[in-house]
Amino acid sequence: MPELPEVETMRRGILKIVGSRISGIALIRCTRRPILVSPALRRFREHAVGHKVIAVDRLGKRVVVRLENRYRIIFEPRMTGLVLVADPPTECHLRFRIDFAGGKIAHVWYWDRRGLGSVRLVSDAELADQLGRGALGPDALSITPAELQERLRSGKRAIKVALLDQRKIAGIGNLYAAEILHLARIHPQRRCNRLRASDWERLHDCMHQVLQKAIRFEGSTLADGTYRNALNQAGGFQNHHRVYDRAGELCLTCGEKPIERIVQAQRSTFFCGKCQPRR
DNA sequence: ATTAATGTTCAGAA
């Protein structure tokens, strides 16, 4: 499930489209519900086709393709979406295609098995408006320690749940929340308003370490094998998970207690009771 | 054959 490191890997995988001109757009109807409806498709044809890409950015868990005309194409993969430049995992869940003229990359594909994700075209103004309303908090890789503390500290929620709130901080999902809290030695059920300044500092530092390392390994491809990079290759960070999906196995850090699994906000949480003490 | 589980986001409710 693409989180910040996976989406960052997708972004890097299509960086070579910068400077190329979009020559066409194709909607691929692979299931009863298309990823776009026809007004959106018309908008794409009107404002994206014929225009050059000037940058590829990332906003939390979204890939943002910036065009010369102040429009942006936003890929939001959610659970099973992939942004590809070649070889989809299967033909049958291809949803959308962008064609480029005169560059190294001829096509960018959007593939999505479950179809919960989206591809949207928004103007700079619309995006600024959404961000202005606080739809997304600061990105987990650019947020400062002070900002992190300021935005989360007053809440009563468990820190694990708060880290998943994209309006507070953008980019962290279920897997990386578990890994970050384990490295930071913070129990996932500790309430935000009970964390001390030193906890916030450590949390910020560990968040950076975990995310950067995961990006270096091009993200995590779990047992279901869904996540792939833009070249349809598996990531490697799953081999470095210390708690995620390891319930019952001995903690790799202390070697003394088995990893526990609990449910918070209807999602699995994994942690070590010894390395991540309550309080 | 059916049911649960998976995890992200959003709408709507508490």
Place this chain on the structure above:
DNA sequence: TTTCTGAACATTAA
């Protein structure tokens, strides 16, 4: 204001 719940979806495991 903040937090919580259920729905959207497709596929697999039990």
